[in-house]
Each structure stands twice: as C-alpha cells, then as structure tokens.
Amino acid sequence: MSTSALWHPFTQHGLESRMLPIARAEGAWLESPDGQRIFDGISSWWVITHGHRHPKIVRAIQVQADKLDQVIxxxxxxxxxxxVARDLVTIVPRGLTHVFFSDSGSTSVEVALKMALGYWKNTGKPRTRILALEHAYHGDTIGTMSAGARGVFNASYEPLLFEVGRIPLPDHHHAQPTFDALEIACRKGDVAAFICEPLILGAGGMLIYDSAALREMHRICKAHDVLFIADEVMTGFGRTGTVFACEQASISPDILCLAKGLTGGSIPLAVTLCTDAIFDAHVSQDRARTFFHSSSYTANPIACAAAAANFEIWKTEPVLERILALEQAQAFCLNDLRTDPRFSNVRQIGTITAFELNGIQPGYLAVVALTLRARLLGRGVLLRPLGSTIYVMPPYCATKAELQDVYNAVREAVDEVMA
Incomplete structure (x- = not known):
C-alpha cells in the first residue's frame, strides 16, 4: 500500500501502487530525480505541443507572475x-467571434453545452436535446459525461447523467448510416446541438473518420438549424496536421472548444468560442438571460500570458513545418508495423498514429495495457495504451531517430508481453 496521500487520475491504486516521480522536463523528454530519461510519447496526456519548457512560454509566465497573478x-x-482573444478570432474558423475562458477541456465542453441550451431558451424555441457520436469522450463533468459514450468511464455515475441521442460513427467506406441517423434525429425539431470530435475520437480508441463525413454532418446540422459543436480539445493546435481539424472539412462550427494545446501544454487554460448569434441571444437588459457560468480562475493572467506566448511561437517559428516533419517521421516508423501480424488497423492522422494489438482482450480494461505500459517505461518510453489500442502522439519537436527508438521499444515490449 502506498504511503502517499495522493489519489491519481484514471488510476486503479489496487493495481498501480507506485507512481514514478518526475523532477524536470525538456523538449520531448521527462526526467526522474535519479536521472532516468523518459520519452514523452503521449505529450503528457496530449497537451505538450512544441515541447516541454519552451523558453518563450517559460519567460512569459515568469514575467506575468511578477506583474499580475490573478484578478476576478x-x-x-x-x-x-x-x-489571446484577439489572436484566437483571427485563426479559428470564420464566424467564431466571441471567446469565453475556462480552465480545462471538460469545462470548455460543459460551457459549450450550456451556451447551446441558453441560446435556444433565450430565443424562445423549445430545443433541449443533444446529439453526439457513439464512442465519444468529451470529459468528466456531468454534462460532458452525458455527451460521452456510456461505459466504463461513467457507469458509476449513471444516475446523474441526462439522455443524449447517439449517432453512429462514420465509417470510411460506408458513412450513409451516420448521415441517415443524424438527418432523422434533426428532423424532429427538438435538437439543440450536435457535438463531435472532428476527424478523430481520442479516448474512444483513436477512431479516425474522414473530412468528407465531417463536412456532411455539418451540412445536415445547418440544414435543420441545429447548432454544431466542435470539440477540438485534443485536435486543436496542429495534432491532425492543420491548426484545427475543422479546416480539413472547410467548415465553421457554431461553437468551438479548445484547451490542451492552447498554452503549448504548459499551464491549464481553455476557451469556448461562439458566433455572434449565440452571444447576442444572451445580451439583454434582463439579467435572467445572463450566461451563468464561471470559475474562480477564469482567464487567469499567468495562464493567458502562456497562451499569448504560444501564439507568438506559432507566428514566428516554423511550427507547421515541424508538424509536417513529424507526420513524415511517424509514417516512416509506421510502415514496418503494417506487415507485422501482431498489429492491425494501423492508422495515422497528422501527428497521431494508432494500431491494435492482436490476440488479446479488446476494450479499455484489457489487462495488457498496464503490463505494456510498465515494460515501455522500463525502456524509457511513456505510452498509455487504451486497452488493446496503442497510440503515439509526441510533441512536435520529436525527431525521427527518437521515434524509431519508440517503435522499437513497442515491438520489444510486445514480444515480452505476448511471450
């Protein structure tokens, strides 16, 4: 039994009693107090973009902390x-003109759901139903768990959750069932909003669908006056190869959720952007139409300074070129796995790769995930398989040589686990 008072996230302490201390980080690497170096193959839960401790972001945090730390x-x-707001509205899809700050991906989506419901209530139209893709994961607050797929992540909290309409995930070869289900649901006239993770579902298993399907789902929503919410908490800021995944479908959502990469991964901050129509529906002489949401640390100045520095990096450094180089390095490393019978459904979108480990229990609770994670850590690689799904999502500074070592470590660890 651990003597630590800490309760760690997504951790079964009955199986994982020892947490590995980390003392420092730089670039794509973590380092323990005793000097062990670990390659951060998942960008520390998908947040680190440019690399740990980018000097421009570190300096911005230091300078801001010395001037204004927090204000209501x-x-x-x-x-x-x-x-940050000025920069955001210039780079996000057209029409997103208002920025609401929060502090995590979950809260940015919670805010989006509340914005959508508030819009319909304030415009006097009785629309209250939410639609979402099957296998979705949108966070761990009550609203976001409701929008996410029912399963192991939220089974204990079922009494708190509200009903959400489920739309089949688009299939690369046959997406018509998705479109038909969405069309039928939207025709009923009670749907307030449809929410999706554009192009790739993260915690649901790194499930990829194409831009044509995203574009058609957006078209159907527009045809029926249903608000379209894009949850780009994971995909935003370059993960799929473009700054935002929505760009690849040439769509502009009504509401956009951003978090993880907003500060380059250095400090918590999130935003929910919306159109003039949604903002204007909450503007009134009637205080009852106020948008009632806040956190004590909304738009914390230090976090915003980190985000502003992140935007400066995007403006002055060749970030998209680094992303392209990482895409190419990932594709090169993935080639050897395509003919390996131990792996299937080998896939990539932008800087993210994923593949299934054959011959084991499918699903998030597959015991092999813990064993594989431990074997990889022993080789100096941090990956967190989603059950039988292994994925690699490194910072943009990762080199081809580093990635080759990661994939070699995966093959060696799988050899041991399968033996």
Missing amino acids: FAGFTHEPAES
Whole structure:
C-alpha cells in the first residue's frame, strides 16, 4: 500500500501502487530525480505541443507572475486575456467571434453545452436535446459525461447523467448510416446541438473518420438549424496536421472548444468560442438571460500570458513545418508495423498514429495495457495504451531517430508481453 496521500487520475491504486516521480522536463523528454530519461510519447496526456519548457512560454509566465497573478474576471479584464482573444478570432474558423475562458477541456465542453441550451431558451424555441457520436469522450463533468459514450468511464455515475441521442460513427467506406441517423434525429425539431470530435475520437480508441463525413454532418446540422459543436480539445493546435481539424472539412462550427494545446501544454487554460448569434441571444437588459457560468480562475493572467506566448511561437517559428516533419517521421516508423501480424488497423492522422494489438482482450480494461505500459517505461518510453489500442502522439519537436527508438521499444515490449 502506498504511503502517499495522493489519489491519481484514471488510476486503479489496487493495481498501480507506485507512481514514478518526475523532477524536470525538456523538449520531448521527462526526467526522474535519479536521472532516468523518459520519452514523452503521449505529450503528457496530449497537451505538450512544441515541447516541454519552451523558453518563450517559460519567460512569459515568469514575467506575468511578477506583474499580475490573478484578478476576478467579472467586471475586470487584462491585456493577456485581450491578446489571446484577439489572436484566437483571427485563426479559428470564420464566424467564431466571441471567446469565453475556462480552465480545462471538460469545462470548455460543459460551457459549450450550456451556451447551446441558453441560446435556444433565450430565443424562445423549445430545443433541449443533444446529439453526439457513439464512442465519444468529451470529459468528466456531468454534462460532458452525458455527451460521452456510456461505459466504463461513467457507469458509476449513471444516475446523474441526462439522455443524449447517439449517432453512429462514420465509417470510411460506408458513412450513409451516420448521415441517415443524424438527418432523422434533426428532423424532429427538438435538437439543440450536435457535438463531435472532428476527424478523430481520442479516448474512444483513436477512431479516425474522414473530412468528407465531417463536412456532411455539418451540412445536415445547418440544414435543420441545429447548432454544431466542435470539440477540438485534443485536435486543436496542429495534432491532425492543420491548426484545427475543422479546416480539413472547410467548415465553421457554431461553437468551438479548445484547451490542451492552447498554452503549448504548459499551464491549464481553455476557451469556448461562439458566433455572434449565440452571444447576442444572451445580451439583454434582463439579467435572467445572463450566461451563468464561471470559475474562480477564469482567464487567469499567468495562464493567458502562456497562451499569448504560444501564439507568438506559432507566428514566428516554423511550427507547421515541424508538424509536417513529424507526420513524415511517424509514417516512416509506421510502415514496418503494417506487415507485422501482431498489429492491425494501423492508422495515422497528422501527428497521431494508432494500431491494435492482436490476440488479446479488446476494450479499455484489457489487462495488457498496464503490463505494456510498465515494460515501455522500463525502456524509457511513456505510452498509455487504451486497452488493446496503442497510440503515439509526441510533441512536435520529436525527431525521427527518437521515434524509431519508440517503435522499437513497442515491438520489444510486445514480444515480452505476448511471450
């Protein structure tokens, strides 16, 4: 039994009693107090983009902490938040003109759901139903768990969750069932919003679908006046090869959720962007139409300074070129796995790769995930398989040589586990 008072996330302490201390990080690498170096193959839960401790972001945090650490954001504003908002509305899909700050991916989606429901209530139209893709994962608050697929992540909390309409995940070869189900659901006239993770479902198993399907789902929603919410918490800021996944379908959602990469992964911050129509529906002389959401640390100045520095990096450094180089390196490393009978459904989108380990129990609770994770850590590689699904999502600074070592470690670890 551990003597630590800490309760760690997504951790079964009955099976994992020892947590590995980390003392420092740089680039794509973590380092323990005794000097063990570990390649961060999942960008520390998908948040690190440019690499750990990018000097421009570190410096911005230091400078801001010495000027203004925190101020209530109701009735006040500050330049770091104004700067981030200005930059955001210039790079996100067209039509997203208002920025609401929060502090995590879950809360950014929770805010989006509340915005959608508030819009319909304030415009006097009785629309309250939410639609979402099957296998979705949108977070761990009550609203986001409701929007996510029912299963092991939220089974204990079922009494708290509200009903959500499920739309089949688009299939690469036959997406018509998705479109038919969405069309039928939207025709009923009670749907407030449809929410999806554009192009790839993350915690649901790194499930990829194409831009044509995303574009058609958006078209159907627009045809029936259903608000379209894009959860780009994971995909935003370059993961799929473009700054935002929605770009690949040439769509503009009504509401966009961003978090993880917003500060380059350095410090928690999230935003929910929306259109003029949604904002205007909440503007009134009637205080009852106020958008009632906040966190104590909304638009924290230090976090906003980190995000502003992240935007400066995107403006002044060849980030997209690094992303392309990482895509190519990932594709090169993935080639050897395509003919390996131990792996199936080998796939890639942008900087993300994923594949299934054959011959074992499918699903998130597959015991092999813990064993494989431990064997990989012993080889200096951090990966967290989603059950039988192994994925690699490194920071953009990762080199081809580093990735080759990662995939070699995967093959060696699988050899041991399968033996």
